[in-house]
Amino acid sequence: xxxxxxxxxxxxxxxxxxxxxxxxxxxxxxxxxxxxxxxxxxxxxxxxxxxxxxxxxxxxxxxxxxxxxxxxxxxxxxxxxxxxxxxxxxxxxxxxxxxxxxxxxxxxxxxxxxxxxxxxxxxxxxxxxxxxxxxxxxxxxxxxxxxxxxxxxxxxxxxxxxxxxxxxxxxxxxxxxxxxxxxxxxxxxxxxxxxxxxxxxxxxxxxxxxxxxxxxxxxxxxxxxxxxxxxxxxxxxxxxxxxxxxxxxxxxxxxxxxxxxxxxxxxxxxxxxxxxxxxxxxxxxxxxxxxxxxxxxxxxxxxxxxxxxxxxxxxxxxxxxxxxxxxxxxxxxxxxxxxxxxxxxxxxxxxxxxxxxxxxxxxxxxxxxxxxxxxxxxxxxxxxxxxxxxxxxxxxxxxxxxxxxxxxxxxxxxxxxxxxxxxxxxxxxxxxxxxxxxxxxxxxxxxxxxxxxxxxxxxxxxxxxxxxxxxxxxxxxxxxxxxxxxxxxxxxxxxxx
Numbered sequence: 001x002x003x004x005x006x007x008x009x010x011x012x013x014x015x016x017x018x019x020x021x022x023x024x025x026x027x028x029x030x031x032x033x034x035x036x037x038x039x040x041x042x043x044x045x046x047x048x049x050x051x052x053x054x055x056x057x058x059x060x061x062x063x064x065x066x067x068x069x070x071x072x073x074x075x076x077x078x079x080x081x082x083x084x085x086x087x088x089x090x091x092x093x094x095x096x097x098x099x100x101x102x103x104x105x106x107x108x109x110x111x112x113x114x115x116x117x118x119x120x121x122x123x124x125x126x127x128x129x130x131x132x133x134x135x136x137x138x139x140x141x142x143x144x145x146x147x148x149x150x151x152x153x154x155x156x157x158x159x160x161x162x163x164x165x166x167x168x169x170x171x172x173x174x175x176x177x178x179x180x181x182x183x184x185x186x187x188x189x190x191x192x193x194x195x196x197x198x199x200x201x202x203x204x205x206x207x208x209x210x211x212x213x214x215x216x217x218x219x220x221x222x223x224x225x226x227x228x229x230x231x232x233x234x235x236x237x238x239x240x241x242x243x244x245x246x247x248x249x250x251x252x253x254x255x256x257x258x259x260x261x262x263x264x265x266x267x268x269x270x271x272x273x274x275x276x277x278x279x280x281x282x283x284x285x286x287x288x289x290x291x292x293x294x295x296x297x298x299x300x301x302x303x304x305x306x307x308x309x310x311x312x313x314x315x316x317x318x319x320x321x322x323x324x325x326x327x328x329x330x331x332x333x334x335x336x337x338x339x340x341x342x343x344x345x346x347x348x349x350x351x352x353x354x355x356x357x358x359x360x361x362x363x364x365x366x367x368x369x370x371x372x373x374x375x376x377x378x379x380x381x382x383x384x385x386x387x388x389x390x391x392x393x394x395x396x397x398x399x400x401x402x403x404x405x406x407x408x409x410x411x412x413x414x415x416x417x418x419x420x421x422x423x424x425x426x427x428x429x430x431x432x433x434x435x436x437x438x439x440x441x442x443x444x445x446x447x448x449x450x451x452x453x454x455x456x457x458x459x460x461x462x463x464x465x466x467x468x469x470x471x472x473x474x475x476x477x478x479x480x481x482x483x484x485x486x487x488x489x490x491x492x493x494x495x496x497x
Contacts (some may be wrong), residue, residue, distance in 0.1 A: 001451060002026065002074045004064070005442030006057055008082040008160050009242065010048065010102055011035045011264050011308070013056035016438035017075070020451050025439055027070060029063040031056045035264075035312055039099065044106035044358065046349060047099035050088045051196050053160065054167050055067055055319020061228040068404045072230050073353035078168065078220070079445030081163030081245035081437040084181050086137040092155040094166060098147065101139045102160075104305050104349040108138035109356045111145070115199050116281075123195060127188045128178075129285040129298070132196065136182030141200040154262025157206045161239050168228075169218030169235050172208035179210070180287040181241050186271050187275055190293045203217040213289045214238055214448045214467070215387050240289045240436055243267045244299050248289045249440025250406040250433055250457040253297065260405045260422075260430075265348070266307030266384055270300045270400045278401075282353045283394050289444065290455075300400050302391035303352055306345035306361060307384050308411050313347075314362075318373055325474030328415045330374035331381055336421070336474045337481035338375045340365045343383035357493065364488045366450055378417055385421040386485045392426060405430045408437075409465055419468045425476045430468040 001021070007014040014030040020337075025329060036056075039047045065072055085103040088094050101107070112133040116124055124131050132138050136159060144151045156172045159182060166172050179185040179192070184207060186193040197204050211217040216235045225232040247259040247269045258270040271288055271295070273296055288297040311324070319327060346354065347361025390401055405428050412418045413432065423430050443458045450460035 001076050001185065002070070002212050003077045003079065003442040003446040003451065004075050005079045005438040005440065005445060006060065006081070006164070007242065007264065007437035007441060008053055008080065008164055010038060010083045012281055012434065013053060013060050014438040015060035016436070016442055017064050017070060018439060018442035018446065020446055027064045027067055029060050031059040031063070033037060042124070046102050046105040048101065050096050050100045050104055050160070050163050052417065056166060057432050058128050058227055058495060060206055061230065065229045075234060076451060077238070077445035077449045078234055078236045079166045079441030079443070079448070080161045080164055080236070081208045081240055081242050081441040082159065082164065084159070084241035084243060085135050086160045087143070088137050088157045088158040088163040089095070089140070089154045089159060090158065092165070093490065094143050094280060095148045097153055098143070101476060105132060105139065106350040106358060108142040109134045109350050112138040113356070115196070118199055119195055121279070125279070125281070127186045128183050128193055128196065129187055129275055130183055131281040131424060132183045133281060133352065133356060137184055137196055137202070138200060139202055144201065148237055149182070154206055156208060159241075161241070162208060165217060165236055165239055168220055168224045170224070171212045171218045173217055174208040175211060175213040176291060177213045177240055177244060177287045177289060179207070181202060185287065206238050238441055238444030240441070240444065243269050243301055244286065244289050245437050245440050245444070246408070247271065247299060248444060248497050249408065249435045249437060251292050251455065251462055252406060253288070253299075253455055258400070258402045258405050260388070260407045262307050262418070263472065264308045264382065266304040266388060266412070268302040268388060268395065268402070268404065268405070270395060272400065273299055274399065276398050278394055280355050282355060283391065284352065286459065300395055300398065302395055304345065304384065304391060305348035305351055310343070310345045310361065310380055310384065311412060314377060318376055320373065324414070327377045328417065331415070331417045332376035334374045334378040336477040339370055340367070340381040341371050341375050341379040341486070342485045343376070343379045344492055345383045345387055346487055352463055353394065354493065359492045362488070380416055381418040382421050382481060383411065383485060384412065385418055385425055386482050388422055389425045389482060390486065390489070401430050402426065404428060406433060407431070408433055408435050410436050420471055420474070421478060423468045424470045424474055425482050427470050429470070431464055432466040432468070434463045434465050457477065
């Protein structure tokens, strides 16, 4: 038997087929092979076409099924991971009314700030565990205020994963995990956040029906099955945002466990059973995939927007045709600290950990006589690791101490410089595993249909492939570089005179 997982990212759509007997990945693929375009029609905006996501899902499915050894009849479940906090609005026929407003779009920051002031910190931080910020509810309010002709036609609002599930099953559904990431969920009342809906004047009928994150959510329609090359009636049985799913993929389900990822954005995600919150809402709490009212499991999420997208920008602009692997080799030839060069990786929209400020990306201390391409690459990777360290300080103030970080062997975690810098500057051991978001979604879907009896059963085959310890030899040099980076960040955040 096989389980199929999709990861609906902002860079590409990935897919994987998991053999449930062995735990092995029998096929994997992605589309497009280069980074998916993000349109920015105005500064601070970020949009994608949800119908293009579906087209990419179709192409990935067809690629996975192209192997003669893969029989679609053996696929018993489908799972979805997706880019968080986005907004898709559709009419009654399910057709998108405008491009999706995705996670790194900053247009609704002020709307969220006004709502936070109106509802008050006590309500927002104890009931929603976050300020409304730039999350999905605020984006929907932006559409209401600025595009009323579109808003008045809306029949359904979806997160990106909800939209893809709708295309598969024909049923508009969501999860508590998804509602919490959109700031639509009240943890105190265990129901829709009525006060948020009232403040934003959002009709709750626009929100889809709630289904379990792990469990049967619907079945593949005949039309979707024909489009994907799959069997009609195949259950869709798992759905989670990419960061809760990344944690799930690494078997991070219990309080005190921590996962990290460094794709387009960078995230540290720790599980807690305590509904605490940061007074500045610089890190966020959402319902984890195994959340239950009687046994709460919450994800503390630190997000740095400018992670893999910074490395991608470096490759496009100064990479001189080098692959990511070749750039990693260049970075490794430069000493820790990049000989005084610092990069602030904050050029991809409003940064939550900086209280929704948009300082932009900075290259500081550039010396034309000393610094080379390798220095810029290393400074970029160090700057990303340093941003992780700064954000983890906020998590620590909330009681989340990080001694071990689990990560998949992908994206920036493929870089020895990034891994070593992160371990050294945080003092945490990094455990690397052979998994990714699509494989995690496939595992979750198999649990959802009962093919695995428990997460423990599902993760028996999860394979650790390496460990990175803090490098004591580089500790002082790395700490000095971090202190310099932190001082430069403070200066970059000072108001202009």
